[in-house]
Amino acid sequence: MQKKVRIIDIAKMAGVSKGTVDRVLHSRGNVSEAARIAIEGVLEKVNYKPNIHVSAISLKRSYKIIVTTPEISLGAYWESIHNGIHHALEEYENVKIELQVFTYNQYDIYSCRHIFEKIAGFEMDALIVGPTFPEETINLCKKMDDRDIPYIFVDSTIDSTAPLAFYSADHYVCGFMMAKLITSIIPENANIAIFQAVRTGDKSANTTVLRKKGFTDYLENNRCSNLILTIPFSVTAPEDNEMYLSRLFQSQREVPAIVVLNSRGNFIADYLEANHIKGVRMICMDLTAANVEALKKGQIDYLIGQEPEYQGFSSMKTLLEYLIFKSPVKKQNYVQLDIITRENVGFYKRFNNTVY
Amino acid sequence: MQKKVRIIDIAKMAGVSKGTVDRVLHSRGNVSEAARIAIEGVLEKVNYKPNIHVSAISLKRSYKIIVTTPEISLGAYWESIHNGIHHALEEYENVKIELQVFTYNQYDIYSCRHIFEKIAGFEMDALIVGPTFPEETINLCKKMDDRDIPYIFVDSTIDSTAPLAFYSADHYVCGFMMAKLITSIIPENANIAIFQAVRTGDKSANTTVLRKKGFTDYLENNRCSNLILTIPFSVTAPEDNEMYLSRLFQSQREVPAIVVLNSRGNFIADYLEANHIKGVRMICMDLTAANVEALKKGQIDYLIGQEPEYQGFSSMKTLLEYLIFKSPVKKQNYVQLDIITRENVGFYKRFNNTVY
DNA sequence: TGTACCTTTGTGCACGAACACAGAATTATT
DNA sequence: AATAATTCTGTGTTCGTGCACAAAGGTACA
Structure with a gap:
């Protein structure tokens, strides 16, 4: 030494x-x-x-950081991301950091546009963005570029932007893997229903598009001839969803498997239980509280985790070390795609009850 | 605030x-x-x-920590544990820490006994143990207890000891999950061969015993009547292993699936390739370099990861924070059991190329 | 030449915990 | 009662960085 x-x-x-x-x-x-x-x-x-400990003590200036993501529901995906962000702040509790959080409705492009336009004018040292709508995000990033304000993406990344870094799952591989897992536990050529969110003012979330592409590519590559039935999922008019599902199950087709490209698998689990439909295999995204419960009950077979706490934690930590110590930054950060079953789900709760 | x-x-x-x-x-x-x-x-x-940064600066004393584990092979499980340990030390580079590492042959009880007896007499502030042989470990721990020296287990824990903490997979659940995964991809009632290490001077590793129990319990619970064929695996006489495998494949029985309760799946993959045996599904422990290669080639279907870097990292970090700041310690720490396929394996390399 | 202004440089203090050391207070011993 | 020994307590220094402030050096202009 x-x-x-x-x-x-x-x-x-x-x-x-x-x-x-x-x-x-x-x-x-x-x-x-x-x-x-x-x-x-x-x-x-x-x-x-530099001795980071001494730096941390001596630092007198404060940093203002803005975080903008889709709305935070209890026990759901974005809450985990924010938990991770706050966890990183705890490591820097002696640095003066002013955090401002703005959330928007991820299913409503106007909400996003409104919030992003507001943010663009604010004073800040850095920005963390959970993007959903590509156009709106590109506009915001352009303004940040002009003002030389660094920004980091969580959850997904957007083309035609210049982020300091991003932390995201590889959503294409994610869909690909979901196809492999679900086909491994259902009979060959069984029908598969895909549950997909629809949104106002825009086609589909960039993440969902990529996952769907990965999903269909797997089936093609492996010459699977499963019939794919697409079910829409509406957040703005939730009363419609039951109808979509009943239509599916009232059709003459068998539905041995449901693939949920977002994290709303628990919704389907509830429907199946209420209507006494059994024997449907299901795979879904994210370890939300409701999904974990459904997984434990056996209503969901596989959940795919994408380390939301780690994403939030790392994006904030990376940002602070960049701002304070000018540390070099790794730009592309694809997070783990965890395959979760009722057996190993209990071990995936790192941030909930202990400190990393 | x-x-x-x-x-x-x-x-x-x-x-x-x-x-x-x-x-x-x-x-x-x-x-x-x-x-x-x-x-x-x-x-x-x-x-x-206390402000940990100031504490770190002001600290004048040094700590001596001893680490003892099975031998470290390149690209294998125990190397990852040691990587994690060193990674934690990097976070405390301004604290004077004297690290001494002693490894023993995990397949030879006399080697372990010899090393543990040597260690027991040394001066130290704390100890990290990767245990294999229960009796020998208990003896060492008793001496540590008498001398009031804290110790932490990695990889597995041993009954009748009083560690400060342990970081380990739940090996029973591990075996249970392996059974579920392998049976989900082979025909009902297909034969399953289990590959299990034998050791000198002792029956079997405590981890392997637990995994095997979990494995058979799953089959029982789910009324699976698969025929289980056990193949021994010898480290001391590796020339025997080929013989064991040829006997298996020369018997009249079909072998559609092999379960490897340790991390030597690559050995079997090599055998199968050399002998042009195809269509065997395989599940194995740990993301060793050789296993990852076999997974990518499609020779292994599932690997089970047990976060060795995290285990090493956390045990050392926990120890240092306990010694330096008297931080409270969480005793039982079961790590994630990651299900790895060729699709998501690329995202599981956190400690290899970046800093946590 | 004197004044104002800008650029460049060095000095010194704050941050807060750990620990050394000197000296005060108390107790023990003669 | 006087001295020695012990227990207890306060003060002061250390760590290395960030940054404020003062001062020195230089240039421009009346």
Whole structure:
């Protein structure tokens, strides 16, 4: 273990005072060409790593960070993301961080547009975005780019933007894997119903599109000739959903398997239970409280987890280390796709009851 | 956010100096009854949390920690555990920690006995143990208990010991889940071969025993009448293994599925490839480099991961926080049992290429 | 030459816990 | 009662960084 290089050591080597080194390290300006070159020369020779503990103590300035995501429902996906974000803040409790959270209705493009336009004008040091609508997100990001404000995506990433980083599942692979898992537990060529959300003012969520593509590609690649029945799912008019489901089950077709490309599997589980429909295999996204319950009861066979706590935690941690220590940032971060059954579900609760 | 309570604040409230508060907080003695009671009274009212950054800076003493586990092979399970341990040390690079690592041959009880007896006499502040042989581990732990040295288990836990904590998979559930997964992808009542390590001087690893129990319990609970063929696996005489496998495949029985209760699935994959045996479904433990390769080639269908990096990381982190900050410790820590397929394996490499 | 202004540089303090050390208070011993 | 020994307590230093502030050096202009 080589002995640590301190700012004062660099100063001595470069023949200046620690104040000047500090100004170069933090690009604070007011440094002569000669001094800057001397210091940069030394910095290239030695491997200076600031003592993060001392930095954290000495830091006087505060940071304002804005977080915008779809609305947070209790025990659901976005709550986990926010839990992760707050968890990261706990690690930096001695740094003054002002957090502002704005949520929008992920099924209503006007809500998103309204919130994003509001945010765009605010003062901030950085932004975390849970994107849903590509166009609106691109607009917001353009404004951030102009103002040189770094932003990080969680849950998914959007093309034609320049985020500092993103934390997201590979949604295509996700759909692909769902197809493999569901077909492995149903008879060959059995019908499969796909449950998919519809939204106002836009076609479909970018995540859902990718998952569906992955799903159908798997079936094609493996020459599966299962008949795919698509059921819409409406958030704005929830009363319609029962109708969609009854139509499905009243048709003459057998429905041995249901694939839920979003996290609303518990809704279907409830319908099946209320209508005494048995023997339907089901796979669904995300370990929401309701889904976990349905999984434990055996109504859902597989849940796919995408580490929402980790996504939130890492995006905030990455951001803070970038802002405070100018740490290098890994841009593309695909998270784990956890396959969850009633057997291993109990071990997936890291952030709920303990500290990472 | 309530303002932080500092040692000096507590001192003022109790009417003493910060030095005395420090002595109480660290149980350093030399404090009068009256002062101690006054300070403890204040401590109960206020929620004092030391600033870990300042603690880390101010800490002058060093800690000696011993780690003992089975031998480390490249790209294998125990290497990941040690990676996690070192990763935790990086977070505490400013704390002086002297680490000593002792490995033993996990298939040879005499090797373990020898190492454990050696370790028992050494000076140390804490111990991390990857246990294999129950008797030997109990003996070591007894000596640690007598000397008031805290120890933490990784990989598995041993009855009749009093560890500070353990990080382990629930190996029973692990075997149970393996049974469910393998039976879901093979025909009903198909034969299943189980591949199990044998060791000198002892019956079987405690982890393997638990996994096997979970496995057979699943089959019983679900009234599966699959015929189970047990194949031994010898580490001390590896030349025998080919023979065991050829006997299996030369018998008149069909072998549609192989379950590997340890992490040596790649060995079987190689055998099958060399002998042009196809169509065998296989499930195996752990994401060793060789197993991941076999998984990607399609020779293994499922791998079960047990977060070895996290186990090592957490055990060391827990230990350090206990030693340095006297943080409370959660004793029982069952890690995730990750279900890995060729689709999601690429996302399970957190510690390999990035920092948590 | 004197004043105003800007650029550049060095010095010094704050952050809060850990611990060393000196000195005060109390108890024990002669 | 005087001294020695012990117990107890307060003060002061240390850690390395961030940043405020003051001062020095230089340039421009009346």
